[in-house]
Amino acid sequence: MKDPDISEVAKQSGVPASTLRYYEEKGLIASNGRRGLKRTFDPGVFEKLGLIALGRAAGFTLDEIAAMMSPDGPRIDRKRLIEKADELDEKIRQLTAMRDGLRHASACRAPSHMECPSFRRILRAATVGRIAAPASAAPGK
Amino acid sequence: MKDPDISEVAKQSGVPASTLRYYEEKGLIASNGRRGLKRTFDPGVFEKLGLIALGRAAGFTLDEIAAMMSPDGPRIDRKRLIEKADELDEKIRQLTAMRDGLRHASACRAPSHMECPSFRRILRAATVGRIAAPASAAPGK
DNA sequence: GCTTGACCTCAAGCTGGCTTGAAGTGGCAA
DNA sequence: TTGCCACTTCAAGCCAGCTTGAGGTCAAGC
Structure with missing residues (x-):
């Protein structure tokens, strides 16, 4: 073969x-x-x-x-895996907050988004950098 | 002022x-x-x-x-917001699966990761593309 | 034997969101 | 008045992860 x-x-x-x-x-x-x-x-x-x-x-x-990737099978550093998992946790937390904010903003019937307290709250969070921008939107294919 | x-x-x-x-x-x-x-x-x-x-x-x-961003205050298309929220949902789902996989892999005591059924399962998922690669890891500053 | 065409190499280009460097300019202090 | 220095413009560079293009090579089919 x-x-x-x-x-x-x-x-x-x-x-x-x-x-x-x-x-x-x-x-x-x-x-x-x-x-x-x-x-x-x-x-x-x-x-x-x-x-x-x-x-x-x-x-x-x-x-x-x-x-x-070592020659004979992957030898993965368990500590790195945990670090990555923690990073993902943080990212998930941020994305979840973002998602909730978006959902709220889409449903909110305040005349303009700027008059919605909830929108302003999340905006303030973004302003002070508590919500990080993602690496990039959707680059590759 | x-x-x-x-x-x-x-x-x-x-x-x-x-x-x-x-x-x-x-x-x-x-x-x-x-x-x-x-x-x-x-x-x-x-x-x-x-x-x-x-x-x-x-x-x-x-x-x-x-x-x-229109001249007088943001005029945000609510439909786009919902679309983005849905995208985020999907991304959160993937990242959560990844995180769980990483946690498991770090804890798994199989002699090598390749011998761990759980690791192999998540590996198979990644292989067939059910888990998308993120935009990029952490580029900016 | 000769063409075909998929592979090869190497260098350059692409995406997004900026940053950096060179060269110029303006306001303000001494 | 002169010099400093932060600002300006414009073009080019950077990051990751590839893709694309030009020009070359090799095995297989006719």
Whole structure:
């Protein structure tokens, strides 16, 4: 059973070939050779791609993920995981507050939002920076 | 009582002068004149900056925020607010799942994470894209 | 043997939201 | 009056995570 080449990996994982090359360049994955021009990968690459997706979803940067992926299986620092979980807690708290504020503002029948005490309260919170701006809205695809 | 100039606004709002200029360029705020070289602003600029911070926190882009800020007070499309709230709900759901996964992974005593069924389950979820990668980790300043 | 076309490399571009640097200008104090 | 210095403008740079484009290579099919 031949190792999958880059296009097979791309098709099965949904990760574009350009991204796979990029990940290889970054040291996140490694090809185990070539068939002609084409990179081939160990089937274990699918698991790694899953871990990468997971790490990204958790808010780790690619560099952080690379640092956590040791040659033989992922060796993940449990302390870092807890830190990330705490960060997520904080972010969830903020987003929840935002969401409630938005819902209220949409339902509020004050003539203008500025006359609604609840809106003003959340506005004040944003003004003093108690609600952080997100990384960015929705950049990538 | 004189209108505040750019450095006064920067100091009181915590928003850097370069950002204020950038916002003006983008049409998010407007200066009402100059004192010498320095821009001066209507005191209402503080409220606007609050609204901008609020919108950013809610995940609106600066362009979206600009579109919502009409000359006389913010006129916010309630439907957009509800849409954003729904988006936030989804994001909160994902982040919560991630957080739980991280907490579990940090506590799990399986010899390696790959041998933990719970970890594998969340990994599979990430692999098939049911958990989206966030915009980006923590870019800005 | 020759074409086709998917892959290759390398460099540059894109997105959003700013920041930074160079070069210019104006008000105010000495 | 002269010098300082914070402001100004404009263009370019930065971050992450890719994507895109130009130009090259290789295996397979006719």
